[in-house]
Structure formats: C-alpha cells, structure tokens
Amino acid sequence: MYVAVKGGEQAIDAAHRLLAEERRGDTSVPSLTLNQIAEQLTLAVDRVMNEGSLYDREWAALAVKQSRGDLIEAIFLIRAARTTLARFGYADPLNTKSMRVKRRVSAAFKDIPGGQILGPTFDYTHRLLDFDLPQQDKAGPAATAPANLNRDMPRVLEMLGAEGLIEQPSSAEEAPQDLTQDPLNFPAGRDLRLQNLARGDEGFLLALAYSTQRGYGRTHPFAGEIRLGMVEVSFTPEELGFPIVIGEIMVTECEMINQFKGSMSIPPQFTRGYGLGFGQCERKVMSMALVDRALRAGELGEERVAPAQDEEFVMSHSDNVQSTGFVEHLKLPHYVDFQSELVMLRRMRADILGDTREAAE
Amino acid sequence: MNAPVYNFAYLNEQTKRMIRRAILKAVAIPGYQVPFASREMPMPYGWGTGGVQVTAAILTPDDTLKVIDQGADDTTNAVSIRKFFVKTSGVATTEKTEDATIIQTRHRIPETPLTAGQILVLQVPIPEPLRFLEPRETETRKMHALEEYGVMHVKLYEDIARYGQIATTYAYPAKVADRYVFDPSPIPKFDNPKLDNSPALQLFGAGREKRIYAVPPFTKVKSLDFEDHPFEVQTWDQPCSICGAEGSFLDEIVTDDKGGRMFVCSDTDFCAKQQDAKL
Amino acid sequence: MKTLLSARDIGKSYGNRVGCENVSFDLHAGEVLAVVGESGSGKTTLLRCLSGHLQSSSGEVTYAMRDGRTVNLASLSEAERRLLMRTDWGFVHQDAREGLRMGVSGGANVGERLMAVGARHYGNIRAVSEDWLARVEISKDRMDDSPWAYSGGMRQRLQIARNLVTSPRLIFMDEPTGGLDVSVQARLLDLIRGLVRKFNLAAIVVTHDLAVARLLSSRMMVMQQGRVIETGLTDQVLEDPQAPYTQLLVSSVLQV
Numbered sequence: 001m002y003v004a005v006k007g008g009e010q011a012i013d014a015a016h017r018l019l020a021e022e023r024r025g026d027t028s029v030p031s032l033t034l035n036q037i038a039e040q041l042t043l044a045v046d047r048v049m050n051e052g053s054l055y056d057r058e059w060a061a062l063a064v065k066q067s068r069g070d071l072i073e074a075i076f077l078i079r080a081a082r083t084t085l086a087r088f089g090y091a092d093p094l095n096t097k098s099m100r101v102k103r104r105v106s107a108a109f110k111d112i113p114g115g116q117i118l119g120p121t122f123d124y125t126h127r128l129l130d131f132d133l134p135q136q137d138k139a140g141p142a143a144t145a146p147a148n149l150n151r152d153m154p155r156v157l158e159m160l161g162a163e164g165l166i167e168q169p170s171s172a173e174e175a176p177q178d179l180t181q182d183p184l185n186f187p188a189g190r191d192l193r194l195q196n197l198a199r200g201d202e203g204f205l206l207a208l209a210y211s212t213q214r215g216y217g218r219t220h221p222f223a224g225e226i227r228l229g230m231v232e233v234s235f236t237p238e239e240l241g242f243p244i245v246i247g248e249i250m251v252t253e254c255e256m257i258n259q260f261k262g263s264m265s266i267p268p269q270f271t272r273g274y275g276l277g278f279g280q281c282e283r284k285v286m287s288m289a290l291v292d293r294a295l296r297a298g299e300l301g302e303e304r305v306a307p308a309q310d311e312e313f314v315m316s317h318s319d320n321v322q323s324t325g326f327v328e329h330l331k332l333p334h335y336v337d338f339q340s341e342l343v344m345l346r347r348m349r350a351d352i353l354g355d356t357r358e359a360a361e
Numbered sequence: 362m363n364a365p366v367y368n369f370a371y372l373n374e375q376t377k378r379m380i381r382r383a384i385l386k387a388v389a390i391p392g393y394q395v396p397f398a399s400r401e402m403p404m405p406y407g408w409g410t411g412g413v414q415v416t417a418a419i420l421t422p423d424d425t426l427k428v429i430d431q432g433a434d435d436t437t438n439a440v441s442i443r444k445f446f447v448k449t450s451g452v453a454t455t456e457k458t459e460d461a462t463i464i465q466t467r468h469r470i471p472e473t474p475l476t477a478g479q480i481l482v483l484q485v486p487i488p489e490p491l492r493f494l495e496p497r498e499t500e501t502r503k504m505h506a507l508e509e510y511g512v513m514h515v516k517l518y519e520d521i522a523r524y525g526q527i528a529t530t531y532a533y534p535a536k537v538a539d540r541y542v543f544d545p546s547p548i549p550k551f552d553n554p555k556l557d558n559s560p561a562l563q564l565f566g567a568g569r570e571k572r573i574y575a576v577p578p579f580t581k582v583k584s585l586d587f588e589d590h591p592f593e594v595q596t597w598d599q600p601c602s603i604c605g606a607e608g609s610f611l612d613e614i615v616t617d618d619k620g621g622r623m624f625v626c627s628d629t630d631f632c633a634k635q636q637d638a639k640l
Numbered sequence: 641m642k643t644l645l646s647a648r649d650i651g652k653s654y655g656n657r658v659g660c661e662n663v664s665f666d667l668h669a670g671e672v673l674a675v676v677g678e679s680g681s682g683k684t685t686l687l688r689c690l691s692g693h694l695q696s697s698s699g700e701v702t703y704a705m706r707d708g709r710t711v712n713l714a715s716l717s718e719a720e721r722r723l724l725m726r727t728d729w730g731f732v733h734q735d736a737r738e739g740l741r742m743g744v745s746g747g748a749n750v751g752e753r754l755m756a757v758g759a760r761h762y763g764n765i766r767a768v769s770e771d772w773l774a775r776v777e778i779s780k781d782r783m784d785d786s787p788w789a790y791s792g793g794m795r796q797r798l799q800i801a802r803n804l805v806t807s808p809r810l811i812f813m814d815e816p817t818g819g820l821d822v823s824v825q826a827r828l829l830d831l832i833r834g835l836v837r838k839f840n841l842a843a844i845v846v847t848h849d850l851a852v853a854r855l856l857s858s859r860m861m862v863m864q865q866g867r868v869i870e871t872g873l874t875d876q877v878l879e880d881p882q883a884p885y886t887q888l889l890v891s892s893v894l895q896v
Contacts, residue, residue: 006435007435008435008436008437008439008440009435009440009444011437012437012440012441012444076401076405079401080401080402080403082401083376083400083401083402084367084371084373086373180398181398182398183396183397183398183399183571184396184571185396185498186497186498186499187499266655312496312497312498312499321401321405321406322406322407322569324405325405325406325407325408325410325569326406326407326486326569327407328405328407329405329406329407329408329486332408332430332437332438332467333430333431333436333437333438334431334468334547335431335612335613336431336432336468336469336531336548336549336610336612336627337468337530337531337532337547337549339549339610339611339612339613339627340530340531340549340550340551340595341530341531342613343530343595343597344528344530344595348524348525348526351525494743503718506719507718507719507722509722509756510756511752511753511755511756511757512741512752512756514755514760515741515744515748515751515752515755516744518744518747518748518751518755518762518765518766519744519745519748521762522745522747522748522766522783522784523745523784587760587761587762587765588760588761588762589761589762589763590762
C-alpha cells in the first residue's frame with residue numbers, strides 16, 4: 001500500500017547537520033580562522049565584498065568560511081546580511097585622486113608624473129606551482145624602493161583632458177539613482193549601469209569584456225590608468241551639516257581610453273570607460289571599464305550589434321545571485337507542471353498513433 | 362562582531378511599506394505588473410523570494426499561515442519557507458486550507474474553495490506572459506499599455522497548427538478584468554478556473570524579476586482561447602488511489618521500473634480530508 | 641481624386657548632416673508614387689519620416705483617416721499611430737525578416753493582424769490566411785512552415801500578404817525587390833502591380849531601380865543629396881528627363 005511521501009522537515013534538518021559536518025571536515029585538522037581567511041585569501045574576500053556590495057572584511061571572511069569556499073554562496077550570504085542593515089545615507093563621492101597609492105600603472109605612456117608603481121601584483125610572476133610554499137611561507141616585509149608615495153599623482157586622463165584629447169567625465173546634474181532601492185527600468189542611465197556592473201559577476205563581465213576585444217563591439221581600448229590603494233570615506237551627517245571622515249577603504253580603479261569619436265568637422269576625442277571596486281580586483285575593474293564603454297554605444301551614436309552593447313542583456317544577467325538562484329531552482333520539485341506536460345504529450349501521441357493504427361487496419 | 366537584529370517577519374518596516382504600496386497599486390489595477398525594489402532575501406532568487414516578500418509585508422501576529430509547494434505542505438521548499446516565517450515571526454501555522462488566513466503557494470491553488478478574508482500568495486518565476494515572444498522589457502511594457510495582445514493569440518494559433526490543440530498546460534495566460542493579460546504563475550491550467558471570481562485576494566510576487574501583481578476578490582479572469590478551440594482543463598481517467606476523489610489534480614507516482622504507476626491527489630490537505638470523510 | 645496623404649516641407653537632419661529637406665507632395669487614393677535615387681539620396685530617410693518610424697526635424701504630414709478626419713500625424717498618440725500601422729497602413733521592408741515574425745508559421749504571420757484586432761475563431765482566421773496566401777501565390781501546403789523555410793521571393797510575398805490582410809489603403813515599400821534575382825523580381829513586381837490595381841491601394845515605393853518605378857508607379861520623385869530635384873508623371877520623367885541628374889540616371893540604365 002503506497003504511503004504518501006512525508007518527512008520533508010526531518011530530511012532538511014538532517015541535511016543541514018550533514019552539511020555542517022562536511023564544512024568542518026576532518027576534526028584533527030585545525031579549523032580555519034577568519035583572520036587566516038582575511039589575511040591569506042584576501043582576494044577571495046575582496047571579491048565577496050565587491051559582488052556582495054558590502055565593505056566588511058570580517059563578515060566577508062565569515063561568509064567565505066561558512067560557504068566552504070563557494071564564493072557565489074558567500075556573496076549571497078553577504079547580500080542577505082546587507083539587506084538587514086540600517087542605511088544612514090550616502091557617502092560623499094570618493095576622491096581617488098588623493099588615494100594612498102599602493103600600485104599605479106598606465107599602459108598609455110612609458111612614464112608619467114608620479115611614476116609607474118608595480119606594487120603587489122601577479123602580473124610578471126611565472127605561473128609555476130611553488131611546492132616549497134607550504135613549508136617556507138615565512139615571507140617577511142619586502143624591500144621596496146624608498147618611494148615617497150605621497151608624491152603628486154595626477155590622473156593620466158585628466159592630463160589628456162587638459163589638452164582636449166579626451167571627452168570630459170560625465171558630470172552628474174541629478175543625484176545618482178540607487179540600484180538597490182528602486183526597481184530597474186530600461187533604458188537605464190550610466191549611474192545604474194555602473195552600479196549593476198560593480199556588483200556583477202566577475203566571470204560574466206570578463207567574458208563580455210573579452211568579447212569586445214575579439215570584435216563583438218570593438219572599442220580599441222588602452223589602459224589609461226589603474227590605481228590601487230586606500231581612499232578616505234567622507235560622510236555628511238544631517239545633524240552636523242559638514243563632512244567628516246569616517247574611515248578609509250581599499251579600492252581599485254581603472255580608467256580606459258577608448259576609440260576616438262568625431263569627424264572631419266567635429267574635433268575628435270578619445271572616449272572613456274570606467275571601473276571601480278573594493279579591495280584589489282584588477283580583472284574586475286578592467287572588465288567593468290570595457291563593458292561600461294560598450295554599453296555607452298547609444299550615447300556615442302554607435303550601432304548596437306554585440307552582446308556587450310545590449311543593455312538589457314548585460315544588466316539582466318550580470319547578477320550572479322539572481323542567476324544562480326534561477327538556474328539552481330530547477331532542482332525544486334516541478335512535478336505538477338511536468339505531470340501536466342505528460343498528460344498532454346500522452347494524449348497527442350495517442351491521437352497520432354491511434355490514427356496511424358486505424359489507417360493501417 | 363556585531364550581529365544584526367531581525368524585525369518581525371525579517372523585513373524592516375520601511376521595506377514592508379514599500380512592498381505594501383506596490384501591492385495597493387497592483388490591487389487597484391488588476392493584472393498589471395507593478396515594479397518593486399525586490400530585496401535580497403536569505404533564500405535564493407527563483408525559490409520564492411517574491412512570494413516571501415509579499416507574505417512578510419502583509420503578515421501580522423494574528424495570522425495563520427499555510428505554505429505549500431506542488432500542493433503539499435511537506436515538500437522541502439514549503440517546509441523551508443514555513444520554518445523561515447516561524448523563526449522570524451512566531452506566527453501560527455496550519456496545514457488545513459480552511460483555517461489559514463494567508464496561504465503561500467508554489468505551482469498550485471488549493472482544491473478546497475477559498476473564502477472571503479483569505480489571501481493567496483503565489484510565487485512567480487517569470488511574470489511577463491509575453492516574455493518568450495518578445496524578450497525586450499521596453500517593448501512588452503508598451504504592448505501592455507496599448508493592449509496589443511495579438512501576439513499571444515499567435516502563439517495559441519501556432520500550437521493548434523502544429524499539434525491540433527493549444528499546447529500550453531501550465532502558466533496558461535488569462536485576461537484579468539477584461540484588460541490586462543497576465544501569467545498566473547506555473548499553476549497547471551487545471552487551476553485557472555479557480556482564479557475567476559474568487560472570494561479571496563490573490564497576490565503574485567516575482568522577486569528576481571521584481572514585479573508584484575494582483576487579482577482582487579470577485580474579479581473576472583478569463584483564460585485565452587479561440588471560439589472553436591475553447592479552454593479546457595486536464596482530466597484523468599481514474600480517481601485518487603488513496604481517497605477516491607475524482608475532481609482533483611493528481612500526481613503520478615512511479616511505483617516500479619516496469620511501468621507501474623499510481624495517481625494520488627497533489628493537494629495533500631484535501632486528500633487527507635477526503636480520507637477522513639470516508640471513515 | 642481624394643488626397644490621402646499630404647507632405648509639406650519634410651526635413652530630417654542629423655546635426656550638420658542633411659538626411660532630406662523641403663520635400664512636399666500630395667498622394668491620392670489608389671496612386672503609386674515612386675521615390676527614386678541612389679543610396680544616400682535621402683529616399684529611405686524620407687520614407688521613414690512619412691511612415692512615422694523616424695521623427696522628422698521639420699515639416700508636417702497629414703493623412704485622411706478611415707473615419708473621414710484629416711489628421712496631422714504628429715498629433716496622433718502612440719496608441720493611435722501603432723493602430724494605424726497595423727490596420728490602415730502597410731510597410732514592406734527590403735529585408736523581409738524585419739517585416740515578418742520569423743519564429744512563427746506563414747499562416748500565423750498573415751493571421752496576426754486579424755488576431756490583433758480581435759479575431760477569435762481559429763478556423764476563420766486560418767481560412768482568411770489561406771485565402772491571402774493564395775493571392776500572393778503561396779500554396780496552402782507551405783502555410784504551416786516557418787518563413788525560414790521560404791525562399792527570398794516567398795518571404796516578400798508573405799510580407800505583402802501580412803500587410804494586406806486588414807485592407808490597408810496606403811502601403812510604404814522600401815526597395816521591395818532588393819536582393820532578389822531578376823526573374824523573381826519580375827514576378828513579384830507583377831504581383832504587386834496586380835494587387836495595387838485590384839485593391840485600389842495607394843503606395844509610396846522607394847527604389848534605386850528605374851525599372852521598378854516604371855512598372856509600378858504613375859508618378860515619381862527623383863532625389864539627390866536629400867533634395868527632390870525632379871517630379872512628375874513617371875512616363876514623362878523617364879521619357880523626357882529635365883534635370884541633369886535625372887538624365888544621367890535614365891541614360892545609365894541598360895536598355896534591355
């Protein structure tokens with residue numbers, strides 16, 4: 001005698017307990033501390049802060065631990081935590097010009113005022129697995145040039161702008177909208193597009209950026225400037241009426257110099273693409289800048305022919321919390337709808353096969 | 362570390378007000394998709410965040426909540442959502458349809474007829490009925506505004522031309538109050554007649570797509586069809602193997618690998634009631 | 641003869657660049673006007689301004705609606721304009737894919753306009769669709785195929801049927817035979833000419849091909865660099881072109 005399936009609640013509880021056990025792993029192995037994750041898996045933590053849209057290293061490290069290293073799962077945890085936080089308002093725009101620079105490079109010029117500063121980068125390492133790393137990871141403070149990094153570092157793009165060679169950065173006449181507060185409508189302004197890209201999946205943006213380089217909406221980019229370092233966050237509380245510095249955060253900023261626009265009669269200028277992210281995330285901000293520029297096709301009078309230029313396509317599919325939710329929801333029971341399809345399919349087939357059988361007789 | 366403190370039913374009051382404003386707009390314009398600023402929830406998009414946000418926004422301490430998925434209270438996602446609300450609000454829960462004041466559901470409408478004062482909250486994956494014919498949001502918005510629904514009948518026409526019948530079996534589009542065409546969520550077309558002139562308030566939440574819509578009580582809902590190919594519901598040639606009911610939606614249970622099958626009510630509460638009635 | 645459409649001083653510019661300027665004409669019911677010129681002459685820009693696909697920079701277009709009113713097209717609401725495009729007007733694109741719904745069958749393409757204005761009987765819709773497909777020489781057994789399976793000429797004929805099913809009074813055509821080979825072109829032009837006569841259609845046909853103008857139109861306008869440089873009865877213009885550019889065009893056509 002068939003008994004209806006029951007016990008969903010117990011099954012879920014048991015599954016959670018099993019998950020906790022797997023997460024801990026072999027108990028003779030020391031449990032990972034949040035400090036270890038924050039200090040030694042910094043770039044994972046940075047990514048979680050970026051796509052989680054929340055700057056908190058400790059919470060991001062916890063999310064990485066809780067998610068067993070599945071970064072999209074960690075990002076999800078941070079987004080959910082973020083929703084519950086009280087909002088005080090908006091910080092003043094970050095002044096990345098007065099950044100305490102750790103790394104700053106430009107591909108557009110051999111040398112620039114302030115210098116090319118390599119900083120901590122994988123760029124010129126040889127990708128050879130270092131089997132000595134586990135035993136000998138005792139790297140102490142590295143010797144650096146006696147660089148006084150408070151030297152003047154004018155923006156490369158501002159210097160070009162002074163000569164009129166590049167378009168002015170867009171000035172905000174109205175206050176920017178907030179992607180997390182208002183429902184998204186198309187067409188979207190550049191402010192919402194950039195917010196969407198900032199929290200967008202790094203892999204998705206990387207692929208789109210790559211596609212523009214391979215001809216799907218080519219923009220002839222040059223890396224005008226990439227900066228990494230600490231910037232102050234300044235906020236003007238209502239009660240005080242003047243700005244106060246509430247702390248500093250690490251950001252990476254990328255300004256791309258793109259295909260010039262203009263003609264025989266209108267003086268041509270280079271165009272811009274912009275990327276900004278928390279922590280050290282060059283791949284992300286470079287991709288963001290390339291896609292930002294591609295999405296500006298409309299305002300720059302370019303024909304939209306490539307996926308990276310399609311605003312609805314890019315913005316609707318960039319959020320990995322949304323995309324993983326929907327893709328993975330296919331694991332949920334769908335048997336009622338499937339049953340409906342089965343009923344229909346069987347009937348259609350019976351109609352056809354019944355007909356042919358009749359015809360044969 | 363500072364851990365956050367959660368409000369009643371998780372969402373803060375500001376968010377609830379925002380969602381309720383959207384709900385009011387939706388009720389004022391039956392079938393119209395109202396955009397809302399969907400919040401990140403602790404369960405994934407696609408797993409009912411829209412329905413959960415609607416329920417969280419309307420829930421009061423005096424409510425009695427029923428949560429079902431595929432018609433059953435005990436399916437994993439229904440269990441998970443019910444636990445979430447118990448954890449964040451302490452609200453009373455029930456499996457009995459007639460005792461609930463709010464019923465959150467995925468993919469079914471209960472067999473037991475709803476009464477005035479009840480609210481049905483349906484979970485919606487893709488709110489836009491025109492989406493698969495027209496992928497652009499800018500265009501579908503215009504089509505709704507201008508009541509340009511010819512393309513929906515084109516789809517139905519194609520089905521008949523290809524299969525001899527309308528091939529949509531769930532998420533079957535319908536016209537609400539003779540104005541907006543809507544997607545009633547992936548309920549089987551079997552449940553579409555229950556949408557029409559219901560005494561209950563029916564709310565639809567799409568979290569990932571950020572839309573809320575509504576069918577107020579006693580509103581006309583007419584499933585799309587052709588005069589010579591009228592809308593019809595699914596039927597089975599057998600009753601429920603457990604309770605004997607003949608007019609309910611049946612799940613197909615595979616009992617062995619030789620093609621053995623049995624058919625059982627999808628609505629577990631309804632089935633249990635039928636069994637009790639027989640005793 | 642009743643004036644159906646009236647254009648006064650239509651102009652469209654893109655910054656400093658002129659798309660078209662100072663175009664004026666009257667079109668009467670049942671009359672076919674050809675707009676002839678090379679690519680870049682502004683003829684397609686003009687067509688798109690007249691049909692409402694593009695907003696003109698200057699000038700106005702008035703149209704005599706079915707209910708008798710004469711309206712300034714710019715004063716129509718978007719809903720009214722879209723309804724007009726689907727009922728009283730037609731637009732035949734050079735590339736049929738722009739004017740068809742490629743993802744549904746030929747029959748559905750023809751039936752769509754009927755369904756858009758409320759037709760709800762499958763059998764009747766199908767019958768009307770079949771009828772129109774026959775008129776454009778597409779056989780019944782191709783009706784349920786997707787336009788992807790149709791030849792270029794068939795797709796154009798399908799486009800025409802799709803437009804004519806609501807008995808429009810005015811059709812815009814943008815290079816209707818462009819991209820088709822010569823024999824297919826001839827057949828299509830014959831068909832169009834027959835339909836225009838039979839249903840007393842007014843049409844504005846943009847083309848670079850003088851033969852198309854000669855076959856289809858009673859009047860023509862020649863455009864060059866955005867301006868109308870000559871206009872008149874088609875036979876007269878082709879027989880005795882006045883403007884130097886028109887003379888050049890006419891003389892450069894191979895006499896077959």
